[in-house]
Amino acid sequence: MEIETPKNVTIKGILGMLMASIDDEKKRLISLGMGDPTAFSCFTTTSVAEDAVVDALSSHKFNGYSPTVGLPQTRSAICEYLSIDLPYKLSPDDVYITAGCTQAIEVVISVLASPNANILVPRPGFPIYELCAAFRNVEIRHFDLLPENGWEVDLDAVDALADQNTIAIVVINPGNPCGNVYSYHHLKKIAETAKKHKIVVIADEVYGHLAFGSNPFVPMGVFGSMVPVLTLGSLSKRWIVPGWRLGWLVMTDPNAIFKNAKIIDRLKKYFDICGGPATFIQAAVPQILKETSEAFFTRTLSILKHSSDLCVKKIKDIPCLTCPTKPQGSMAMMVKLNISLLKDIKDDIDFCFKLAKEESVILLPGLTVGLKNWVRITFAAEPSSLEEALERVKSFYYRHSYEQNGSVDP
Numbered sequence: 094m095e096i097e098t099p100k101n102v103t104i105k106g107i108l109g110m111l112m113a114s115i116d117d118e119k120k121r122l123i124s125l126g127m128g129d130p131t132a133f134s135c136f137t138t139t140s141v142a143e144d145a146v147v148d149a150l151s152s153h154k155f156n157g158y159s160p161t162v163g164l165p166q167t168r169s170a171i172c173e174y175l176s177i178d179l180p181y182k183l184s185p186d187d188v189y190i191t192a193g194c195t196q197a198i199e200v201v202i203s204v205l206a207s208p209n210a211n212i213l214v215p216r217p218g219f220p221i222y223e224l225c226a227a228f229r230n231v232e233i234r235h236f237d238l239l240p241e242n243g244w245e246v247d248l249d250a251v252d253a254l255a256d257q258n259t260i261a262i263v264v265i266n267p268g269n270p271c272g273n274v275y276s277y278h279h280l281k282k283i284a285e286t287a288k289k290h291k292i293v294v295i296a297d298e299v300y301g302h303l304a305f306g307s308n309p310f311v312p313m314g315v316f317g318s319m320v321p322v323l324t325l326g327s328l329s330k331r332w333i334v335p336g337w338r339l340g341w342l343v344m345t346d347p348n349a350i351f352k353n354a355k356i357i358d359r360l361k362k363y364f365d366i367c368g369g370p371a372t373f374i375q376a377a378v379p380q381i382l383k384e385t386s387e388a389f390f391t392r393t394l395s396i397l398k399h400s401s402d403l404c405v406k407k408i409k410d411i412p413c414l415t416c417p418t419k420p421q422g423s424m425a426m427m428v429k430l431n432i433s434l435l436k437d438i439k440d441d442i443d444f445c446f447k448l449a450k451e452e453s454v455i456l457l458p459g460l461t462v463g464l465k466n467w468v469r470i471t472f473a474a475e476p477s478s479l480e481e482a483l484e485r486v487k488s489f490y491y492r493h494s495y496e497q498n499g500s501v502d503p
């Protein structure tokens with residue numbers, strides 16, 4: 094079967110196609126393609142969060158509409174939660190509640206859009222930015238993340254791309270799909286670059302605090318006094334509840350460089366037309382943020398660290414795959430594919446489809462996140478599943494390589 098390289102593929106679209114191509118019933122399907130950790134039983138939320146939702150629901154107080162910008166107590170709780178890590182204090186009015194981080198992306202791009210506008214997004218990146226920008230007729234300009242430099246932003250490229258019509262630069266940290274966690278120093282340089290070009294920073298911190306390597310997580314809002322930062326986040330990843338659809342969009346702009354009456358009016362109007370998360374989920378947030386134990390977070394981080402280390406180790410045994418930078422955070426990493434070592438594989442798409450068909454293992458083709466001949470591996474998986482999946486990738490490699498069964502000389 095010849096698979097055409099799909100154009101404008103979405104992650105969900107291609108994963109659906111990969112899933113449909115699985116026909117080997119002897120092997121258990123292992124998907125390392127999706128970013129939904131709840132598929133694996135070692136990733137469960139804390140009972141504190143579930144109890145908070147049950148309490149909110151059974152109080153009978155949260156069956157009505159919430160204000161479109163979010164419940165006041167929810168805004169206050171998120172304001173407190175984020176202010177802890179900032180050198181200034183946010184106001185609850187800076188916080189807008191959204192249906193997951195996805196809606197925060199949609200809102201921010203829709204509100205910033207204007208005729209001839211362009212936006213700077215990372216490559217590889219998170220395709221929702223491209224989809225939203227295209228929908229709002231905002232031109233997309235890609236700057237590269239540098240694999241050999243811990244996937245840091247190519248700031249020279251940003252300088253070359255930005256012009257008077259640039260509305261924002263998107264920074265995803267900790268990063269999906271690369272697993273990067275940027276240093277304070279690098280974030281500061283990004284902030285300085287954005288300031289120079291007078292553009293706002295859209296800081297996607299949906300993986301905020303999910304850092305397990307040597308760099309600690311530093312929120313971009315730390316540089317909010319230098320450059321306006323629109324911080325996006327959600328409960329989805331840190332609390333492992335992506336289905337709850339609870340996110341936020343926060344103006345981390347203490348000097349009000351960007352936030353002004355006009356923008357706030359536009360934001361509020363936009364919230365009046367799009368519905369946010371269910372009121373009882375919003376109502377549970379103060380209790381969730383206050384009562385989740387440090388032990389829950391530590392446990393998640395230790396599983397992620399263990400599984401990412403395991404992934405890096407197993408990849409070393411698969412000659413056609415290399416991992417230029419060890420992941421330090423989030424739940425995914427990018428791995429480079431050396432196609433020239435494989436005798437009958439055309440590209441990353443072909444690799445992932447044949448792998449799905451022959452081994453019932455799903456990896457995400459790099460093309461879907463902007464990098465041809467790379468693959469994204471989600472390591473938020475049971476270590477035993479990861480180990481088995483990568484063993485199967487290894488046998489797949491030997492079946493399709495010029496080498497014979499692991500012997501070095503062809």
Ligand SMILES: *Cc1c(COP(=O)(O)O)cnc(C)c1O
Nearest residue numbers: 193194195219269299327329335
């Ligand atoms: C998962 C993810 C989102 C979407 O988060 P939700 O809260 O599930 O909507 C946004 N950005 C990145 C980088 C993500 O990985």
Ligand SMILES: *[C@@H]1O[C@H](CO)[C@@H](O)[C@H](O)[C@H]1NC(C)=O
Nearest residue numbers: 413415429430431432433434
């Ligand atoms: C792919 O592997 C070949 C053989 O080991 C090597 O010569 C080549 O440099 C590799 N290519 C890349 C892009 O790593």
